[in-house]
Amino acid sequence: MEFGPHLILAMLEGLVQASVLTLTALGLSLVFGVMRVVNVAHGEFFMLGAVFAYGVASWLGGNPAVGFVAALIIAPLLVGVLAVACDWLILRRLDYDPERTIVATIGMLYVIQQVTLMTYGPDAHPVTPPFNHRLAIPWVAFTDTGLEVYFPWGLSTTSYKLFVVFAAIVAGLGIWLLMARSKLGLILRATQLDRETAQAFGIPVERVYAFVFGLGAALAALGAVLVVPIQQAHYLMGGDPLLLSFIVVIIGGLGSLRGTVVAAILIGMSDGIISVFFSPTLAKILATLLVAMVLVYRPQGLFGAKPA
Amino acid sequence: MSRALSFHLGLIAVLLVLQFVLPAYHHGNLARVMVLAVYAMGYNIMFGYTGLLSLGHAMFFTAGMYGMGMSVRLWEMPVGVAFVLGVVIAAVFSLIVGLLALRTIGVAFMIVTLMFSQAVFLTILYFNPVTRGDEGFVIPQPVRQIAGIDLSDATNRYFAALILFSVCLLAVLALVRSPTGRVLIAIRENEERARMLGYDTWAHKLGAVVMSGTMAGAAGAAYGALFGSVGASFAEVPFSILPLLYVLLGGPGTVIGPFVGTLFMFYLRDLSSTLTDAHMLVAGVVLILLTLYARRGIMGLIRERWLKWLP
Numbered sequence: 001m002e003f004g005p006h007l008i009l010a011m012l013e014g015l016v017q018a019s020v021l022t023l024t025a026l027g028l029s030l031v032f033g034v035m036r037v038v039n040v041a042h043g044e045f046f047m048l049g050a051v052f053a054y055g056v057a058s059w060l061g062g063n064p065a066v067g068f069v070a071a072l073i074i075a076p077l078l079v080g081v082l083a084v085a086c087d088w089l090i091l092r093r094l095d096y097d098p099e100r101t102i103v104a105t106i107g108m109l110y111v112i113q114q115v116t117l118m119t120y121g122p123d124a125h126p127v128t129p130p131f132n133h134r135l136a137i138p139w140v141a142f143t144d145t146g147l148e149v150y151f152p153w154g155l156s157t158t159s160y161k162l163f164v165v166f167a168a169i170v171a172g173l174g175i176w177l178l179m180a181r182s183k184l185g186l187i188l189r190a191t192q193l194d195r196e197t198a199q200a201f202g203i204p205v206e207r208v209y210a211f212v213f214g215l216g217a218a219l220a221a222l223g224a225v226l227v228v229p230i231q232q233a234h235y236l237m238g239g240d241p242l243l244l245s246f247i248v249v250i251i252g253g254l255g256s257l258r259g260t261v262v263a264a265i266l267i268g269m270s271d272g273i274i275s276v277f278f279s280p281t282l283a284k285i286l287a288t289l290l291v292a293m294v295l296v297y298r299p300q301g302l303f304g305a306k307p308a
Numbered sequence: 309m310s311r312a313l314s315f316h317l318g319l320i321a322v323l324l325v326l327q328f329v330l331p332a333y334h335h336g337n338l339a340r341v342m343v344l345a346v347y348a349m350g351y352n353i354m355f356g357y358t359g360l361l362s363l364g365h366a367m368f369f370t371a372g373m374y375g376m377g378m379s380v381r382l383w384e385m386p387v388g389v390a391f392v393l394g395v396v397i398a399a400v401f402s403l404i405v406g407l408l409a410l411r412t413i414g415v416a417f418m419i420v421t422l423m424f425s426q427a428v429f430l431t432i433l434y435f436n437p438v439t440r441g442d443e444g445f446v447i448p449q450p451v452r453q454i455a456g457i458d459l460s461d462a463t464n465r466y467f468a469a470l471i472l473f474s475v476c477l478l479a480v481l482a483l484v485r486s487p488t489g490r491v492l493i494a495i496r497e498n499e500e501r502a503r504m505l506g507y508d509t510w511a512h513k514l515g516a517v518v519m520s521g522t523m524a525g526a527a528g529a530a531y532g533a534l535f536g537s538v539g540a541s542f543a544e545v546p547f548s549i550l551p552l553l554y555v556l557l558g559g560p561g562t563v564i565g566p567f568v569g570t571l572f573m574f575y576l577r578d579l580s581s582t583l584t585d586a587h588m589l590v591a592g593v594v595l596i597l598l599t600l601y602a603r604r605g606i607m608g609l610i611r612e613r614w615l616k617w618l619p
């Protein structure tokens with residue numbers, strides 16, 4: 001076994017994971033940044049995205065591409081609407097008090113998870129990817145005739161995985177455009193900066209909050225729809241994305257979107273690489289301890305600026 | 309003897325009498341409820357009295373449980389000695405966690421405790437050959453005895469649980485009525501003001517974490533010794549949420565609340581298991597309803613309405 005090609009493979013796998021993680025963590029970061037709400041049910045919105053994607057795809061049947069594209073639109077939309085309902089029915093009534101909302105979202109986590117178990121069942125189901133070409137990984141080697149490109153046997157990625165990376169970049173750019181270049185983004189940033197002043201300037205803060213909570217959940221669902229052709233939809237699949245998103249949001253600095261993206265790529269890549277060469281459990285132990293230490297010694301995150 | 313003391317001694321007396329009248333099924337349940345209530349009472353010291361919300365209390369429970377279980381499994385210690393060792397390990401562990409986690413406040417504190425607890429869970433999985441990971445291991449029935457008393461026998465088990473429960477109940481009662489306990493409540497109400505009055509709030513919070521963690525560890529060690537099972541599932545996130553649920557339901561900041569909450573939740577889960585296998589659904593619904601409509605919990609409401617003197 002050669003080290004080089006395997007490293008490339010590990011990095012590609014890490015990149016796919018980082019892409020999905022970026023979307024999920026962006027959702028969590030947005031909700032925390034604007035609303036100051038720690039959404040423990042975020043992983044369950046991710047899981048619902050995957051389950052709805054399976055539902056839509058198997059309901060439409062026929063061509064996998066049609067089902068997938070439909071799922072890509074419908075699943076995040078449904079999850080977003082559900083999240084808005086949760087915000088309206090529960091979080092708004094708690095007046096977004098940090099401690100009480102955290103307890104309420106823990107409750108939401110279990111309700112969503114267990115209702116899925118009761119309706120969707122305990123089995124994992126796959127979604128067929130719209131396209132799935134095997135792409136061999138090229139590598140160069142020194143031979144008698146000089147440099148030569150060859151394809152190490154058995155090492156490959158798929159066109160779908162590359163599409164996931166591409167789609168995540170597009171969605172990430174979309175969020176950046178929304179936040180930095182649109183009127184809506186201006187309203188969101190104003191609310192994030194100072195809720196009361198925003199309200200005084202006539203911004204409907206409650207509606208902004210509901211929208212942000214829905215958007216955050218929809219982003220998680222979008223990440224899940226992208227990942228479900230690679231990884232099957234299962235009612236317990238929300239745990240890992242939740243933990244990793246927490247790690248990313250904290251390392252990147254609570255509420256900083258740019259930090260979140262950088263940290264997601266860093267954590268996703270290193271988790272992928274460590275998992276290929278070492279034990280995945282060890283990777284997670286190190287990551288959780290790192291997060292705890294960052295919170296203890298550098299609460300503004302590794303990339304955040306020190307608060308004045 | 310004050311009203312509060314006789315009230316709690318009365319509860320212990322009732323539990324003692326119940327030992328002789330309860331049918332076998334509920335008898336076994338109540339022994340389990342008492343051990344879990346000790347876990348919840350430990351949690352209540354931090355959450356209910358000091359205002360520190362931990363999302364990772366399972367790590368203290370497991371520290372006690374594995375401290376006890378591993379000493380029996382690896383070094384064949386007698387269960388009594390192993391229990392004490394488990395409690396000591398939980399105390400030392402909670403001191404270390406407290407020293408680190410208390411550097412943060414609010415949401416960050418909750419997440420730090422969650423992360424530490426997750427790290428403990430993953431560590432148990434990682435050392436699978438020693439800990440038997442997810443499967444866990446059983447403490448064999450012949451070993452489970454202290455000074456010749458067989459702990460796996462239903463009556464002895466009930467008595468052992470009752471003794472532990474009574475000691476912890478009276479200890480919490482004494483704590484919250486002592487000057488130290490008053491300072492803890494002052495910190496919960498307004499930490500800044502407590503500091504201004506000259507109290508060392510940091511030392512008091514650290515003390516609360518250690519007492520809370522030690523009590524949770526004692527519950528864990530007792531659970532392993534009385535019911536014989538030690539496993540990684542006791543370190544998972546849902547098991548950290550349970551004491552929060554028990555305390556919120558029973559009444560945070562009341563001495564008897566954790567027991568009431570544990571009892572209610574235990575039987576609610578028992579009843580719902582005839583309807584559905586998804587038993588955490590009930591926990592989720594109760595958590596949401598409590599945060600929305602009943603922040604003070606059962607005993608908190610009773611204190612507000614009728615028993616103003618309840619500590």
